[in-house]
Amino acid sequence: MNTFKDDTLGSIFFQVMRLHHIRSHTLMGMQKIHRGQPPILGLLWDKDGRTQKEISEELHLQPATVTVMLQRMEKSGLIERRSDSEDLRISRVYLTDKGKQIKDNVEEAIKRLEDECFDGFTIEEKLLLRRFFIHMRDNLLKVSEYKEI
Known part of the structure; x- marks a missing residue:
């Protein structure tokens, strides 16, 4: 079955979600980030130094998922994790200079995707x-x- 020939409401909605996912992946790839990272970056741009637990709760993601995402972001130099100065059991996540510098480009890519999606509306x-x-x-x-x- 070719889903692009199926014009049921559910199929069209799936097609839009899939194409949005692919385009988002492309645009975020141009910024050298994974498409799932902008929400974490957005939280940190808003308030740097959040705990992993805060990030998990805010984004409704499993802690293990956030751990993997943070490891990838740390490896690419976007964030660093440091122990909390008052409670060494708590790890806080901070943007690096690289993580701070990509803000405008990522926000521009997100706006571009929205403009492309709603062109002509x-x-x-x-x-x-x-x-x-x-x-x-x-x-x-x-x-x-x-x-x-």
Whole structure:
């Protein structure tokens, strides 16, 4: 079955998610980062020195997933982990200079993706689509283990 010939609502939604994923991967790759890293970077750009637990909770990710992501980011020189000065059992995550310097480029790539996705949409259409997405999100939250995103 060719999913791009299937025009059911569910199939089209899957196609959009898949194409968004691929394009995001491409744009983030141009910045030399993995597509899943911008949310962590965003948290640290907002407040540097968060704990791994805070990052996991804020992004609703399993601690093991965050560990792997942080290891990759540390290896690429975007972040460093340091012990908390008051409690050595706690590890805090800090941006390196490299992690701070890519902020504008990553935000520009995210904006580019949004512009590409919504090219040709009127303001009214964007508002309506936003309303539909919120409704879908809320429907899924009702049946999800998460109660907030």
